[in-house]
Amino acid sequence: MAVIEVTAARNVEVQGLSQKFGRTEVLHGLDLEVGQGVFGLLGPNGAGKTTLLRTLATILRPGRGSVRLLGFDVTHAGEKRALRRRLGYLPQSLGYYPNFTVFEFIEYFALLKEMPSREVRPAVVRAIERVGLEEKAKSKLRTLSGGMLRRVGIAQAIVNEPDLLLLDEPTAGLDPEQRVGFRRLLREMGASGTVIVSTHLVEDVGAACTEVALMERGGILFRGAPDDLVARGEGSEVGDSPLERGYSSVLAAARV
């Protein structure tokens, strides 16, 4: 009798990815496979997290190596378009159009994602509700606080119910209550797709992520469950929480 091996679908398949800016190699032969769930990216400034996310978001073409997302090859124009319809991205610095309202801004990007016309407005309403901005739906973006703008950014990223959601520092500017709500949202999105979230806040990773990777200098130093990262920090005194201690321990070991 034949044995059929069933493997979980890998929505993100990166092999040997290298990226250079000028003469500086920012990513070195990085391998990464991620399936369904919430995947956290930790690391110090300059580790390459944003470069990795930009590559996955198809902003940067892979310098070397291969990247396949949701089964699509990111270097093929036709496949890239199909991929982008199922992609959601929140950049680290989100620019906005000051005279757009919250609704208009999210609707604009829903249209650019080529969502079916009939689905656009109900989807925008749902996205606004999920980030708790109902009262501000008709407000101009220039009147919003930094935290509210961040939530607008999250809303445009999720409006098309993406199968692959990439978030770069999504909780910057959010208050603790909003961060709790955001983590719940992450878990919801991760239940049916892949979420990759880059953050400096280890508590976000611990609360929402099923798996976490620690990057430094363009490579991955650690990959595993948050509990595994905590275990690496046992006995260490550097850090104010178990996750921070694990984070510091892994970095310290790599720098020896």
Place this chain on the structure above:
Amino acid sequence: MRNHPRDEAHVARCADCQARWGLAALDVDLDRVWSGVAAEAWASPVGRVERLAGRLLGSPGLARALVNTPSLVLSWILASALVLGIGVMVTRQTEQPWVALLAPALAGIAISYAYGPGVDPAWELSQTMAVSDRQVLLVRVFAVFGLNMVLGLVASLGAAQAVGITLGWLAPMAMVSALALAAATTAKSANVGVAIGLAGWAIAVLASGRGTEDAAAAVSRPALVPVYLAFALAGVGLTLWSMSGSRSTGGVTWR
């Protein structure tokens, strides 16, 4: 009916009570109803121009990107028309073809502010969209160039210019627009695009107008058309190269 309880649970399953109380069978997706109501309340109406553009382009997203072009807003168009109107008046008074000199410059400025990271605060996000930045570029540049061409033609006719001069600035306009666009996208700055476009035009006017009093006629000579088109093609090529994903974007501040 006298013995029917009057609680919600009963009414929800009793057709007689529903009929009595004037309630239709509640077979409505209330979430969908709410979404529709909220969308109506929160959304802005879609203008006629955008609806027409959506039908012509076959893409509501592209149409929305087109109507949000900074240099296609009404105030910009009126300002361009005003400048050309002044050019018409000066031309009629001085009999110097000022429209031929102004039209390419205005087009170059408008093109610089049509597209690119210099004018789009959400540029990074725009590069992840299914409607690609190249599609947006093509549509916006075509529309802005076309509008400026129409404005220039109307102004030329208003100034009672000779046909040769009326049409002679089209090739220079293409060159200035392409140079401005290339500079704006490469430098990620609309202001740089404007500066390069105007500088290029000034050089072309001064160089071809040497030894003659009629700079506008000199710069519109048919013999110069291949030169203008060559520069225009070079500008387009540079624009496409600077838009390719192989260029790094890290550490660059959008201006």
